[in-house]
Amino acid sequence: MTKVQVSLPDDAEDGLQAFIDDVDECLSSEEDTCQVVRDTLIDLFGDREAWERWQSGKPVSPATRVRLQGYDPCNATLEAEYYAEKDEETFQRSKHLQWLWRQFDATPMADNVDFALRFRQMLANHLFEEAGDNLRIFKGVTFSYGHNITVGDNTVIHDDVHLDDRGKLTIGDRVSISDGVHIYTHAHDVVDQTEVRNYHTDIGDDVRLTYDAMVNAGNHVGENAIVGARAIVKSDVPAHHIVVGAPAKSVKVKPGFEDVAEPLEAGGERRVDDREIPYDLPEDRDTFDEFGRDLGGPVKPHRTE
CATH class of the missing domain: 1.10.486 (PCRA; domain 4)
Known part of the structure; x- marks a missing residue:
């Protein structure tokens, strides 16, 4: 060690x-x-x-x-x-x-x-919501709320990481999250960016998210996987796979795990819609459009990125 x-x-x-x-x-x-x-x-x-x-x-x-x-x-x-x-x-x-x-x-x-x-x-x-034992959380880590985050035991979160928990964020045991990583649980409509959907984003046990990587809302990173530096996860990452690029794609199965991992071509399944967390806003809630725009035009169907 x-x-x-x-x-x-x-x-x-x-x-x-x-x-x-x-x-x-x-x-x-x-x-x-x-x-x-x-x-x-x-x-x-x-x-x-x-x-x-x-x-x-x-x-x-x-x-x-x-x-x-x-x-x-x-x-x-x-x-x-x-x-x-x-x-x-x-x-x-x-x-x-x-x-x-x-x-x-x-x-x-x-x-x-x-x-x-x-x-x-x-x-x-x-x-x-739940904090495991022996967490090592370094400087400059930020959250949306904090109370929608569950982290397992012996996980390390390095400098300047953003853990968005407008939805729900689950991080497993023995996870390593490198400097500058961003993990999201919400996404904006591509036409009306003021419309937000929340999701459950899940990072499995023994995962490594390396420098400046980003995990988009609603995705699952399987156990023991590695997300390469500056990769952008836009679909599920299979267990034991190494993914790189933007969008992140599987390029290798970790040595020694070939017999238990899915085939290399198995990556890329997108199950974001299955992990949406619906919410209702009270009709009397005093809301505003921060951009002060008259959108006009089509705003449906709802699509997030």
């Missing part, structure tokens, strides 16, 4: 683990999540003195006030907040936890790998 065990000095370890345990305990309690996130960020950014000064009624600059208010996720908006089909009640807590995750990644401590991995594992336990 090419990795070795790394540990922090005992005094640093004790302090860092105590901090993780304290935040975990607060998030598990009945305490208001907004306040937990706010207080955690105030202390992480070293702004407790300025906060107390402001709360006591003493003057602070407009910039300081904006900064202090910004620690509270209730004073922030996220892109997913605009998604009309979301479950409002579930999203509120997810938003608070996602704000803590994103702002933690902006602190110097996010580069202290051993500590940061454990902190994100703790947050994933609260945010994801």
Whole structure:
């Protein structure tokens, strides 16, 4: 193996683990999540003195006030907040936890790998629908909501990965997701891009998604498969296959798995429609077209890309 065990000095370890345990305990309690996130960020950014000064009624600059208010996720908006089909009640807590995750990644401590991995594992336990043991989630990973994500044990998610979960995203055990990978669970109509369909996207056990690859919504990547760098998955990937290109196509079966894998020409089955997750919008929902267009012309049939 090419990795070795790394540990922090005992005094640093004790302090860092105590901090993780304290935040975990607060998030598990009945305490208001907004306040937990706010207080955690105030202390992480070293702004407790300025906060107390402001709360006591003493003057602070407009910039300081904006900064202090910004620690509270209730004073922030996220892109997913605009998604009309979301479950409002579930999203509120997810938003608070996602704000803590994103702002933690902006602190110097996010580069202290051993500590940061454990902190994100703790947050994933609260945010994801299900988070397996020994997750290694690196810096800059983003989500739509977070609460529609299930991840198995011993999975590694590297820097700057986007896990879209407007639909449902399942990632198996021992999966390796390289830097810059994007996995989607929603797709837009090719005529009216404001019309969205959500899907279940599934990444099987022992899969490797390599650098800058993209998995389109509703596809299944079979166990032990490899998706090559910058490949775009637009149909199912059979187990044990290696796929490359845009769109991704099978070019090889992994050595040693020829007897259990489907034939090389078996790749390319598209079952996206079988994995659609329907939703209804309340008639009184206040929606808008962000482009402000009068579409006109044909908008059917519905086709996604």
